[in-house]
Structures are given as C-alpha cells and as structure tokens.
Amino acid sequence: MKSCGAVPTTTTPATTFLSSLLQYSKTKSRTRDSLETSRLLRDFATREFNAFLWFSLIAVTALLLRKVFNLLRLWAQARNIPGPPCTSFYGHSKLISRENLTEVLSVLHKKYGPIVKLWLGPTQLLVSMKDPGLIKEMLLKAEDKLPLTGRAFRLAFGPTSLFVSSFDEVQRRRESLATELSGRLIEKPPAIPTKVVDCIMERLNKFMAEGSLDCNMVSQHMAFTLLGSTLFGDAFLTWSKATVYEELLTMIAKDACFWASYSITPYWKRGFWSYQHLCTKLRLLTQDIVQQCQKNNKLFHQKDGNHYNGITKMGMESASGSLSCFGELNGHLNATEELCGNIMGVMFHGCLTTSGLIGNLLARLATHPQIQEKIFSEIIMARNGSMKQDQQCVDKMRLLLATVYESARLLPAGPLLQRCSLKHDFRLETGVTIPARAVLVVPVQLLQMDDSSWGQDASEFNPYRFLSNAGNGSDLALNTSSTGNAEKHEHLGESFFILNDPNDNAAFLPFGSGARACVGQKFVIQGVATLFASLLEHYEIRLLESESQSDSKQMMNNSVFQHLPSREIVFIRRNS
Numbered sequence: 001m002k003s004c005g006a007v008p009t010t011t012t013p014a015t016t017f018l019s020s021l022l023q024y025s026k027t028k029s030r031t032r033d034s035l036e037t038s039r040l041l042r043d044f045a046t047r048e049f050n051a052f053l054w055f056s057l058i059a060v061t062a063l064l065l066r067k068v069f070n071l072l073r074l075w076a077q078a079r080n081i082p083g084p085p086c087t088s089f090y091g092h093s094k095l096i097s098r099e100n101l102t103e104v105l106s107v108l109h110k111k112y113g114p115i116v117k118l119w120l121g122p123t124q125l126l127v128s129m130k131d132p133g134l135i136k137e138m139l140l141k142a143e144d145k146l147p148l149t150g151r152a153f154r155l156a157f158g159p160t161s162l163f164v165s166s167f168d169e170v171q172r173r174r175e176s177l178a179t180e181l182s183g184r185l186i187e188k189p190p191a192i193p194t195k196v197v198d199c200i201m202e203r204l205n206k207f208m209a210e211g212s213l214d215c216n217m218v219s220q221h222m223a224f225t226l227l228g229s230t231l232f233g234d235a236f237l238t239w240s241k242a243t244v245y246e247e248l249l250t251m252i253a254k255d256a257c258f259w260a261s262y263s264i265t266p267y268w269k270r271g272f273w274s275y276q277h278l279c280t281k282l283r284l285l286t287q288d289i290v291q292q293c294q295k296n297n298k299l300f301h302q303k304d305g306n307h308y309n310g311i312t313k314m315g316m317e318s319a320s321g322s323l324s325c326f327g328e329l330n331g332h333l334n335a336t337e338e339l340c341g342n343i344m345g346v347m348f349h350g351c352l353t354t355s356g357l358i359g360n361l362l363a364r365l366a367t368h369p370q371i372q373e374k375i376f377s378e379i380i381m382a383r384n385g386s387m388k389q390d391q392q393c394v395d396k397m398r399l400l401l402a403t404v405y406e407s408a409r410l411l412p413a414g415p416l417l418q419r420c421s422l423k424h425d426f427r428l429e430t431g432v433t434i435p436a437r438a439v440l441v442v443p444v445q446l447l448q449m450d451d452s453s454w455g456q457d458a459s460e461f462n463p464y465r466f467l468s469n470a471g472n473g474s475d476l477a478l479n480t481s482s483t484g485n486a487e488k489h490e491h492l493g494e495s496f497f498i499l500n501d502p503n504d505n506a507a508f509l510p511f512g513s514g515a516r517a518c519v520g521q522k523f524v525i526q527g528v529a530t531l532f533a534s535l536l537e538h539y540e541i542r543l544l545e546s547e548s549q550s551d552s553k554q555m556m557n558n559s560v561f562q563h564l565p566s567r568e569i570v571f572i573r574r575n576s
C-alpha cells in the first residue's frame with residue numbers, strides 16, 4: 001500500500017488528464033477574468049461617455065437657456081426705453097447707413113426725447129442719449145468700448161494695452177500715459193521748437209512748389225510731425241523714413257474699420273493679407289524709430305550733452321520719458337510687441353484726430369481773417385512779455401485757445417461717441433436700466449450744435465463763446481451774435497478776456513468724458529495752440545484767390561453734418 005503522503009513519481013494517464021483539466025479550468029477562469037475585466041471596462045467607458053454626453057447636453061441646454069433668458073431680459077429691459085417699435089427681424093440696421101445715422105437719431109430724439117432705443121438686430125440694441133446730464137452719467141458708468149474698436153486696433157497693431165475694449169485691461173496703461181502727459185505739461189509746457197515749425201514749413205513749401213496745397217494734406221502732415229516729434233523727440237525730425245511712416249498710417253486708417261468689421265478674421269481674402277503687409281511694415285518702422293530714440297538717448301548720456309543744444313536735449317529727454325509709459329523695451333518679445341502696439345495705436349489715433357482739428361482750424365482761420373489778425377496781435381503781445389524766445393506762452397493767448405476749442409466743437413473727431421458695459425447692466429438716475437452689451441452712443445455733432453446748450457448761433461463759428469468779459473464775468477457770446485464778433489470786440493484788449501473752461505459745458509464732448517475720456521485732451525490743445533502760435537507769428541493763412549470768401553463762409557456755416565470740403569490754402573510770410 002502506498003502511504004497517503006507519498007508523491008507519485010510516475011505519470012499515469014489519469015493524472016495527465018487531471019492536470020490538463022486543471023490547466024484548462026485555470027485558463028478558462030483567466031479568460032473569463034479578462035473577459036469580465038474588459039466587459040467592466042467597456043461598461044465603464046460607455047457609462048463615462050454617456051455621462052459626458054449628458055453633461056454636454058445639460059451644459060449646452062443651460063447655455064442656450066441662459067442665452068434665451070438674457071434675450072428675454074434684454075427685450076423686457078428695452079421695453080422701458082422709448083424708441084420706434086421694431087417691425088423687422090433684422091432690426092433697423094438696413095435703414096441706417098453710416099452717413100445718415102446722426103440724422104436718423106436727430107429725428108428720433110425730437111420724437112421720443114433725450115434717450116432713444118433702436119434695434120440693430122434681434123440681439124443688438126443701440127441706445128442713444130442727447131441730454132448732457134444723462135450723457136455725463138452714462139459715460140461714467142459705462143466703462144468699456146465696443147469690441148469692434150479693440151478688434152480694429154489689435155488687428156492692425158498687434159497686442160496693445162491701450163484702446164482695448166475692456167476697461168480693466170486698459171486702466172493701468174491709461175493712467176501711466178495720463179501721468180506722463182500731465183507731468184510734462186506741468187514741468188515744461190510743450191514748447192514747440194522753431195525747428196518743428198521750420199520742418200513742417202519746409203515740407204509744405206515743397207508741396208506749394210508742386211502747385212497743390214489743400215487743408216487735409218497740410219493738416220495731416222502737421223499733426224504727424226507734431227505727434228512724432230513729441231513722442232520721439234528730435235530724432236523724428238531727421239528720420240529718413242518719416243514720409244513712408246506717414247503714408248502707411250494713412251493707408252491703414254482707410255481700411256482698419258473694414259477689416260475689423262468681420263467677426264471671423266478673413267484670412268481667405270487677398271486684400272486682408274495686403275493690409276496685414278502694410279501693418280507689418282509699420283511695425284518694423286516703429287521698431288526702427290524706437291531703437292534710434294534709444295541709441296540717441298544713450299549717446300546723449302555718454303557725451304555729457306556737450307554736442308547738443310538745449311532743444312535737442314529736451315527732445316531726447318522727452319522721447320525717452322514718454323516712451324516708457326507705453327511699455328518696456330526689455331527684449332522680452334511680448335513686452336516689445338506691446339510697446340510698439342501702443343505707440344502705433346497712439347500715433348494712429350492721435351494723427352487722425354489731431355489732423356481733423358488742425359484742418360478745421362486752418363479752414364476757419366482762412367475764412368475768418370479778422371479773427372486771425374486779432375490772434376496775431378495777441379501772439380505779439382504775449383511774445384513781448386515772454387522771457388524765453390523759444391517758448392510760446394499760449395496760456396495768455398486766450399482768443400487762440402478759444403478758437404481751438406470752437407474748432408473742436410464744430411467738427412468733432414467722429415459723429416458719435418461709443419461706449420458699452422460689457423459685463424453688467426447699469427441703472428441711470430432716471431430709473432432706466434441699460435442692459436449689458438447694448439451699444440451706447442452719443443451723437444456729439446447734434447449735441448455740440450444744439451441751441452439749448454450753445455444758444456441761437458450754435459451752428460456758427462464764434463470763438464468768443466468760450467470767453468467772458470473780465471469786467472462783469474458775462475459771456476461774450478451771449479451778448480452778440482458771432483458774425484462780426486471780431487469787430488465788435490476790437491476795443492477789448494487781451495487782459496479783458498477770461499477763458500472759460502470748455503468742460504464746464506456738459507455739451508462739449510470732442511474728447512469724450514468719464515471713464516474712457518481722451519487722455520491727450522489738455523496735451524493736444526496746448527500742442528496745437530503752441531504750433532499755431534509759432535505758425536501765425538510768421539505766416540498768414542489765406543484761401544486761394546479763386547475761393548470767394550463769402551461763399552466759403554456760407555459753406556462753413558452750413559456744413560453742420562458734413563466734414564469740411566478740402567480747400568486750397570496758401571501761407572504768406574508776414575515780413576515779406
């Protein structure tokens with residue numbers, strides 16, 4: 001008998017069968033296990049996928065519901081704002097062309113009052129305001145710009161921290177630019193060196209020799225040189241590529257809004273790539289002038305200033321100072337791109353707006369020679385009392401400053417001020433709630449020529465409306481009509497005038513107001529006045545002989561809703 005614990009040493013068919021049975025059952029259970037596992041995994045994946053689908057469905061439904069809810073809310077809120085009912089699904093946008101929007105709003109305000117709504121589409125509400133008090137409140141509360149504005153700047157100039165839609169993104173850079181500009185105004189008034197005027201006149205004389213000199217061309221060049229020399233200092237006046245830069249800015253200005261109006265960037269259009277090519281060229285030129293500025297600035301420090309006269313020194317200091325407020329040129333790609341983007345943005349906005357103001361000023365002075373003569377006397381009087389020969393004391397030239405304000409009033413940079421509140425609804429004191437993302441507009445042209453804010457002669461050129469009589473503080477414009485004002489006040493010396501702050505009148509909005517008001521307002525008024533003080537001291541501005549003066553005056557006063565037509569002017573040297 002074999003002991004129980006004995007291990008068989010030989011394999012019998014029975015044991016082979018048993019072991020293979022065991023083996024089989026092991027393999028089978030392993031297969032079953034793995035089948036089980038894969039079934040479990042499959043189940044898990046299916047469940048996960050279903051959960052994902054459910055989650056997506058719920059998210060999309062919630063999103064859609066939110067959209068529908070917001071839309072219903074927008075429609076409900078809009079019901080409380082007066083305005084024409086919307087008869088078409090597409091809103092009123094088909095009726096409104098760019099040219100006649102101001103006129104459409106003028107009619108609507110007469111009918112519905114100071115606040116009017118207009119549907120641009122089923123989801124896009126435009127709200128226009130015409131009451132100065134309401135506007136002031138709105139411009140303080142609505143802190144964002146329309147997304148289109150930010151897109152136009154980004155598309156043309158790349159990353160920028162100025163001129164973007166969201167107030168949060170722009171606030172810091174706005175503040176540093178404002179501090180820089182106002183600091184410079186306090187420390188040293190913007191002395192426009194004779195060099196800048198000479199540089200402008202040299203170019204204009206070339207134009208005159210070629211036979212054509214129209215207001216638009218002159219003003220564009222003046223604005224460009226004024227701004228360029230302010231930002232980059234003297235390096236800009238001798239910069240060989242300045243003319244190309246000016247041309248590029250003009251070309252980009254023509255198309256910027258068109259390409260930004262596409263909600264999907266039109267990469268498939270050839271025209272878009274040509275536009276981008278222009279923008280890249282502008283960027284390279286900006287980098288070039290920024291580098292030149294820096295190089296000169298370094299040289300200036302190294303050479304102890306001996307090689308440079310006072311004006312050059314000031315130009316360089318100003319260039320290095322003002323560039324720092326646009327960003328850092330520290331070799332970091334994003335920072336460098338942002339600096340260039342900001343500079344291009346300011347050159348673009350500054351040149352467009354300043355050239356509009358200068359053009360209007362030139363045309364007004366050419367058609368009002370008696371006011372021009374009075375300003376000339378004012379300049380000579382102020383000059384005689386001034387210690388520094390190179391520095392114009394424009395603060396004393398009250399009629400000149402009043403003329404700059406009046407030109408800005410009669411022809412603001414754009415017909416509409418635009419704002420929106422991207423995230424929040426806000427409530428006006430009148431109880432009206434303005435929904436988030438509504439397009440808010442102020443028809444500045446209407447407002448700045450409104451009889452109720454400016455008197456009977458609101459549409460006429462009358463710089464005296466910004467001056468008061470020092471004797472009794474009465475407003476000069478209230479006592480007389482504008483026509484012939486210069487003659488009527490001939491007996492008044494400059495010490496009789498007090499210059500009113502134009503912003504005291506809430507209907508004066510060429511530079512906007514509130515959270516996103518123009519940072520360059522004071523700077524540009526002083527700069528343009530200083531430039532004209534230098535210019536008028538040496539030159540007289542006249543219309544070309546062929547232009548009948550009375551006809552032109554008539555045209556100027558009638559051009560309420562249009563930009564002034566380009567007109568031919570000449571500069572006559574005063575001592576010749």
Ligand code: HEM
Pocket residue numbers: 139145162163164170174177346349350353354355357412413417418510511512513514516517518519520521523524
């Ligand atoms: C005649 C010349 C100018 C006019 C008529 C003008 C007009 C304006 C207007 C209407 C606005 C929008 C205001 C608002 O929404 O309330 C604005 C904004 C601005 N302007 Fe000017 N501007 C001029 C020149 C300049 C210059 C020379 C600079 C810079 C040196 C400048 C810098 C700015 C800036 C930084 C903003 C604000 C941008 C923002 O917050 O998004 N402007 N300007």
